[in-house]
Amino acid sequence: xxxxxxxxxxxxxxxxxxxxxxxxxxxxxxxxVAVVPAAGAEAADVAxxxxxxxxxxxxxxxxxxxxxxxxxxTVLEWRKADGSVEPVSGATxxxxxxxxxxxxxxxxxxxxVRDMTGSAASPVTVDLATxxxxxxxxxxxxxxxxxxxxxxxxxxxxxxxxxxxxxxxxKVQLSGYGNHVSFKVVASAGNEAxxxxxxxxxxxxxxxxxxxxxxxxxxxxxPLQHERDTGKLVTDASGALTHDYIARxxxxxxxxxIIVDRAGKLPKEIRLDTFSQKAVIVGIVGDVLLYGVxxxxxxxxxxxLYAVDLYKADAQPYELxxxxxxxxxxxxxxxxxxxxxxxxDGLYRLxxxxxxxxxxxxxxxxTGRNFAVTVLDSKVPTTVDLQQPGTPVRWxxxxxxxxxAMVTLTHVATGKKITLPGPDDRPxxxxxxxxxxxxxxxxxxxxxxxxFVAIPGGIGSAARASGTxxxxxxxxxxxxxxxxxxxxxxxxxxxxxxRDDLSDAPVDGQYTSAGRxxxxxxWQTYKHIEAVGxxxxxxxxxxxxxxxxxxxxxxxxxxxxxxxPRTKVGYGWHVYNKITGGSDLTGxxxxxxxxxxxxxxxxxxxxxxxxxxxxxxxxxxGGGWGVYNQITAVGNIAGAAxxxxxxxxxxxxxWLHLGxxxxxxxPRTxxxxxWNMFSQLVGAGDVNNDGRPDxxxxxxxxxxxxxxxxxxxxxxTRMSTRLYDGPGEGSAYSDIA
Numbered sequence: 165x166x167x168x169x170x171x172x173x174x175x176x177x178x179x180x181x182x183x184x185x186x187x188x189x190x191x192x193x194x195x196x197v198a199v200v201p202a203a204g205a206e207a208a209d210v211a212x213x214x215x216x217x218x219x220x221x222x223x224x225x226x227x228x229x230x231x232x233x234x235x236x237x238t239v240l241e242w243r244k245a246d247g248s249v250e251p252v253s254g255a256t257x258x259x260x261x262x263x264x265x266x267x268x269x270x271x272x273x274x275x276x277v278r279d280m281t282g283s284a285a286s287p288v289t290v291d292l293a294t295x296x297x298x299x300x301x302x303x304x305x306x307x308x309x310x311x312x313x314x315x316x317x318x319x320x321x322x323x324x325x326x327x328x329x330x331x332x333x334x335k336v337q338l339s340g341y342g343n344h345v346s347f348k349v350v351a352s353a354g355n356e357a358x359x360x361x362x363x364x365x366x367x368x369x370x371x372x373x374x375x376x377x378x379x380x381x382x383x384x385x386x387p388l389q390h391e392r393d394t395g396k397l398v399t400d401a402s403g404a405l406t407h408d409y410i411a412r413x414x415x416x417x418x419x420x421x422i423i424v425d426r427a428g429k430l431p432k433e434i435r436l437d438t439f440s441q442k443a444v445i446v447g448i449v450g451d452v453l454l455y456g457v458x459x460x461x462x463x464x465x466x467x468x469l470y471a472v473d474l475y476k477a478d479a480q481p482y483e484l485x486x487x488x489x490x491x492x493x494x495x496x497x498x499x500x501x502x503x504x505x506x507x508x509d510g511l512y513r514l515x516x517x518x519x520x521x522x523x524x525x526x527x528x529x530x531t532g533r534n535f536a537v538t539v540l541d542s543k544v545p546t547t548v549d550l551q552q553p554g555t556p557v558r559w560x561x562x563x564x565x566x567x568x569a570m571v572t573l574t575h576v577a578t579g580k581k582i583t584l585p586g587p588d589d590r591p592x593x594x595x596x597x598x599x600x601x602x603x604x605x606x607x608x609x610x611x612x613x614x615x616f617v618a619i620p621g622g623i624g625s626a627a628r629a630s631g632t633x634x635x636x637x638x639x640x641x642x643x644x645x646x647x648x649x650x651x652x653x654x655x656x657x658x659x660x661x662x663r664d665d666l667s668d669a670p671v672d673g674q675y676t677s678a679g680r681x682x683x684x685x686x687w688q689t690y691k692h693i694e695a696v697g698x699x700x701x702x703x704x705x706x707x708x709x710x711x712x713x714x715x716x717x718x719x720x721x722x723x724x725x726x727x728x729p730r731t732k733v734g735y736g737w738h739v740y741n742k743i744t745g746g747s748d749l750t751g752x753x754x755x756x757x758x759x760x761x762x763x764x765x766x767x768x769x770x771x772x773x774x775x776x777x778x779x780x781x782x783x784x785x786g787g788g789w790g791v792y793n794q795i796t797a798v799g800n801i802a803g804a805a806x807x808x809x810x811x812x813x814x815x816x817x818x819w820l821h822l823g824x825x826x827x828x829x830x831p832r833t834x835x836x837x838x839w840n841m842f843s844q845l846v847g848a849g850d851v852n853n854d855g856r857p858d859x860x861x862x863x864x865x866x867x868x869x870x871x872x873x874x875x876x877x878x879x880x881t882r883m884s885t886r887l888y889d890g891p892g893e894g895s896a897y898s899d900i901a
Contacts (some may be wrong), residue, residue, distance in 0.1 A: 170758060171404035211247050213529035216462040218490040221503045223264030225281055226250075227492065227500065227511075227528075231461075240268060242280050243529070244876070259305040262352075262493045265307045273298075277308050277328055288328045293431055295335070296324060304349025306357060309382055311338075311349045313428050313698055323347040323359065325382055336385035343375055350403035351447075356384040358405040360397070361390070377403065377412060402444040404453065409474060411453060417456060422455060424474055434472055443470075446491050448498045449523050450516030451475035453492075454484065454499060461489040461502055464535070464622035469501060471523060484523065485512065486535075486623045500528065507536035507625050535624030538564040544614065548600075548635045550607065550648060553667070553853060556597035559584070559614070563627055567618035569594035575602065576611040578724055600635075605678035606647040607667045608723075609635050609703065641697030641705040641746050641755065641799070641857075642849030645725035649678070650851045652860070652887070653695065653707065654897040659688030664887065665723055666851055675851060675869050676886035681725060690717075695846070695901040696745030697755035700775035705849070707901060708745065708757070708778075714738030720775055728734065733778055740767075746847050747807025751825035758797060758809065764790025768827050783827065794818075798847040799857030802876035810859065816840030822876055841865045844900045860887075864894040 205866075213229070217382035220228040226244040233239050252258070255276060264276040273293040279285050297313040303323070304311035310326045321344050327334040339347070343364045351358040359378045359869040364371050375397035378388040396414040404424075411424040420441050422434040436443055439457065446454035451474045460469035469488040473479035488503030498515040505512055510530040514523045520775040541562040548557050559571055569586030582602045586594035600607055611634055618627040637648035644651045650666045652894030661684055664677035687693065690709040699706045700720040707727070708717045716734035719727040737743070740759040749756045753772030757779055761767070766789040769779035789795070792811040799807045806825035810819050818839040821829040839845070842861035848869075851858040856872035858879060867887040870880035888894055 171670050175227065175473055210510070210527050211243065212527040213243075213531050213835070215509070215531045215533055217509055218461045219492045219500050220258035220490070220496040221260045221266065222262065222492045222498075222500045223265050223266075224495055228252070228258050236605065240266075242266060250280075259302065260492045261305045261307055262495055263307045265308040267302075267308070267310070269302065273300060275310065277303055277310075279308075282856075289326050290883040292326075295326065303347050304357065305357075306349070306352050306382060309334075311347070311357070311359075311382075313347050318343075320344055320364070321346060321837075323380075323388065325385060328678070334385065337387075338380050338382070338385070339388050350401075350445075350843075351405035353405045353407055355381045356405065357382050358403050359388060360401065360403065361388070361504065375401075377410070378777060379405075380539055402443045402446075404448045408451075409448055409453075411447065411448065413443070422453070424453060426474060432474055432477075440470070446488075446501070448474070449497060449499055449514055452516070454514065456485075456488060458489050458491075459487055463487075463489070464620070464624075466623050468838050469503060477847060482522075484525065486515065488568050507534050507623075509533040509535060535620065535622075537567045537618045537620050537624055539616070539618070539625035539629045540564055540628045542616070542629060542631075544631060544633070546631075546633050548612075548633055549637070550600040550609075550635055551599065551637045551853065553606070554597055559596045559598065559616075560593060561616060561618070561629070562593050564592070565617045565620065565624075566590045566592055566664075567620045567627065569596075569616070569618040571596050571614055571616045572600065573602075573607075574613045575608050576613060578608060580608065582607075586618075594618070598785060603679070606649045606667065607635060608645060608647045609637055610646065622655050638850075639698065639703045640849045642847075643693055643704045644721040644723075644727075646702075646704045646723040650849045650858075651725070652677075652846070652848065653683065653693065653899075654888070654900040655687050655690075655693060656897055657688075658685070660685050661687040661693075663726075666887075670852075674884055674886050683726060690790075690899075692743060692901045693901045694743055694745050694757075695776075696757060697747075699755055699771060699773075699778040701773065705746070706775075708733065708743075710737050710740075710743060718775065718778060728774050731776065742792070742795050742817070743796050744797040744809070744847070747799050747809070747823070747848075749797075749807050749809075749825075750827045751806045756797075756807070756827075758785070758795065760789045760792070760795060762790075764788055765797075770827070785828065795847050796845045796859065798859050798872075799849070801857055801859075801872040801874070801879050803874050803875075810845065812839045814847065818845075820876065820879055845897070846900050860885075860900070862888060862894070862897070862900045866894065887894075 186273050202493045214231050215446045217231040220230050226242050229241050232240050238256040240255055240258050242250040257269045259267040261267050264280045266280050269275045275290045276287050278287045299315040301313050302315045305799045312326050313321045313322045314324050315321050323339040345362040348358050348360045350360050355458045357380050361378050362373055362375050364373050378390045380388045387708050398413040398415050399414040399676050408427045414421050414423050420436050424432045443455045443457050452471050454471055456469040457467050459465045467487040468483045469485035471484040472481040485503040485505050488501045498513050501512050510529040513526045513528050517524050543560040568590055572583045574581040580602045584596040614631050616629040624784050642650045652664045654662045663683050664680050667678045690711050693709045696708050697705050704721045704723050706721050709717050714737045715731040716737045718733045719730050739761050743759040745757040754773050756771050757769040759767050765787045766783040766785035768785050769782050791813050794812040801808050806823035808823050809821040816836040816839050817837045819832040820835050821832050840862035844862045846860045848858050848860040852871055858872050859870040861868050869883045869885050
């Protein structure tokens with residue numbers, strides 16, 4: 165399509181802009197020389213605007229708005245620059261006149277024109293049906309010039325200009341004879357108006373309607389200058405006209421496009437995304453095109469007002485307002501938009517900045533509504549005790565409006581995190597509950613951060629808050645990743661050491677691994693690996709290992725499931741055939757070690773608490789221990805003051821040696837027979853989190869948990885597990901610790 169465009173670029177003091185008819189309640193605009201309020205208005209001068217109010221028209225002394233009253237009826241009001249409000253009675257529909265003339269109607273043929281400058285002149289009421297013919301309707305307004313579509317024979321129409329001005333009233337036909345179906349004034353600049361014309365073309369018994377754009381010099385009342393029919397215009401669409409640009413919306417097979425013809429330059433094409441396919445052209449301020457899909461004044465939907473620089477060849481659209489509902493055009497070329505900027509809801513003035521720059525956005529009136537979500541209150545713990553599993557930790561916030569909420573918890577030391585979503589119904593007091601797990605297993609102890617975010621469903625900035633908390637549990641001597649639950653170590657035939665993290669509570673009545681991970685390789689160098697509790701001063705347990713040369717090495721746990729490089733802590737240990745550790749046998753709070761030699765003598769190595777020299781010189785516990793093929797330190801299972809030992813003889817009978825607390829033991833007590841089904845017995849710490857240490861039996865016939873009862877007479881009850889229950893796993897590991 166080719167348009168006649170003036171090559172004159174307007175000076176900064178004589179700005180013009182286009183207007184749009186597709187925005188609710190708006191028809192057309194005309195340039196003039198003022199704005200409401202003044203461009204330099206400060207925040208203190210911002211007027212108050214009801215939430216559900218839309219902008220209709222803007223003049224030099226005020227602006228016309230529309231809203232619903234308590235009964236749902238439409239109320240038109242003229243809001244003056246001094247803040248006063250004048251009701252416009254007897255009308256429900258207003259039109260954008262870009263002047264202080266308020267043009268209103270009731271949806272029929274009767275139109276009223278009011279001069280709102282304070283003139284004593286009475287409102288002028290025009291009955292279009294009387295002046296022209298039944299069915300005549302208003303299709304555009306510029307100042308007090310009315311553009312009227314008048315029916316004639318054959319269901320066709322003519323376009324007339326009508327200016328009610330007393331003795332100087334004008335009545336001019338603008339369209340020549342033709343099969344015109346409809347007209348709509350979509351924009352104006354200077355003396356010219358841009359008109360969308362729909363024309364019917366007939367061929368025998370068939371016909372088709374096509375749209376075209378036409379220019380008319382309405383100031384001098386000259387006829388429409390028809391443009392070539394493209395067949396691509398979007399019916400009933402919007403447009404823009406300045407002395408340098410003509411913009412239109414075209415339908416393309418790949419979707420709608422905005423096409424802008426530019427003086428002295430090739431046309432610019434703006435592709436519309438899926439959301440913007442129904443976009444209307446709001447106007448052009450300076451060298452910036454404004455467009456978007458209008459929403460509702462009181463709504464919360466995302467309906468941005470976009471801007472794109474027409475002067476720069478590679479310019480891309482950007483968001484100028486977060487949402488908008490209606491627009492009107494001021495006499496000085498500014499656009500007034502009812503919408504939201506930086507979360508603040510109100511009426512905004514959009515004016516031309518420096519050539520090629522972003523339009524200046526100034527708030528004219530405010531509804532007092534802010535779409536940003538804010539945190540009003542929070543109830544979050546600073547210390548979380550996860551000793552007892554199954555007790556959820558509760559987090560609660562109060563926010564300013566409904567939003568989708570979530571909180572992310574991050575373990576500072578490891579970076580492990582979990583995100584807890586809020587309720588689906590998006591209340592203003594979202595509550596989240598945490599079961600104490602991360603990545604399917606118990607969360608580590610230590611410092612955490614929490615980050616809360618509440619994201620509104622429509623427009624508005626998200627609320628954010630953050631803080632810290634501490635997770636605490638009692639120390640578990642068999643815990644290597646500092647999450648309170650027991651870990652079991654198993655060495656396979658290749659020398660790889662594996663760690664299984666046991667959950668604190670049974671699943672379907674059985675204890676199982678919450679996750680298996682490889683600790684490292686090369687562990688085949690050791691004859692025996694033993695969990696010995698905390699010898700390094702940390703909250704988690706450590707291990708010692710005896711190699712083939714008789715040297716004893718310690719591996720201090722890092723607290724993340726891995727171990728530090730080994731440290732040699734003894735030599736000459738080849739004289740011992742059994743070692744066990746992890747119990748405090750002397751009542752001093754430190755983990756001790758027991759070893760038996762080939763003569764059946766048991767030796768006590770008291771813990772020092774020094775990781776570099778973890779044990780004192782040995783002290784004899786006496787002979788007779790050679791009758792046992794397995795000795796296991798199990799901790800305090802009988803409720804006394806010190807740790808205990810269990811020992812299995814060659815007949816498979818298990819015996820209890822209750823510790824006296826001084827490194828010696830009471831006479832042994834028989835627990836029961838049949839324990840030779842296990843290749844290893846492991847003092848596993850408090851597996852079931854009841855405050856008492858437990859025993860695990862591992863062998864080809866299955867792995868079982870023996871829960872401590874607290875009674876020395878019947879110290880254990882057995883529970884089946886799903887540990888090492890894969891094919892061949894019951895004999896696949898040479899050491900369990």
